[in-house]
Amino acid sequence: MSNLFTAVSVENQEIVSGGLEIASFNTRFRGRRTIQAGLAASGFDGSIAKGGQANENVITAARTRLVANAFPGLRG
DSSP: OOOHHHSSSSHHHHHHOOOOOOEEEEEEEEEEEEEEEEEEEEEEEEEEEEEEEEEEEEEEEEEEEEESSSSSSSSO
16 A cells, blocks of 8 residues: 555545546537428419418537536536
8 A cells, every 4th residue: 555545534545546537518409491382273263372481490509517526515
């Protein structure tokens, strides 16, 4: 056993030997969707034409951070 570990308490030995591990995961998405619909018809009663359009924009992001073997009171 090292002299370093004999000079510190059991709790301090766990902190020194345990260390800290951090994992961070990130994701982002940005997209645009356009939907168009229309119709046209002709007959004895005349002609008709209709149309419509819809736009959808999405911007989103997510993040998570994991901390293992953290020191007491340390936040991730």
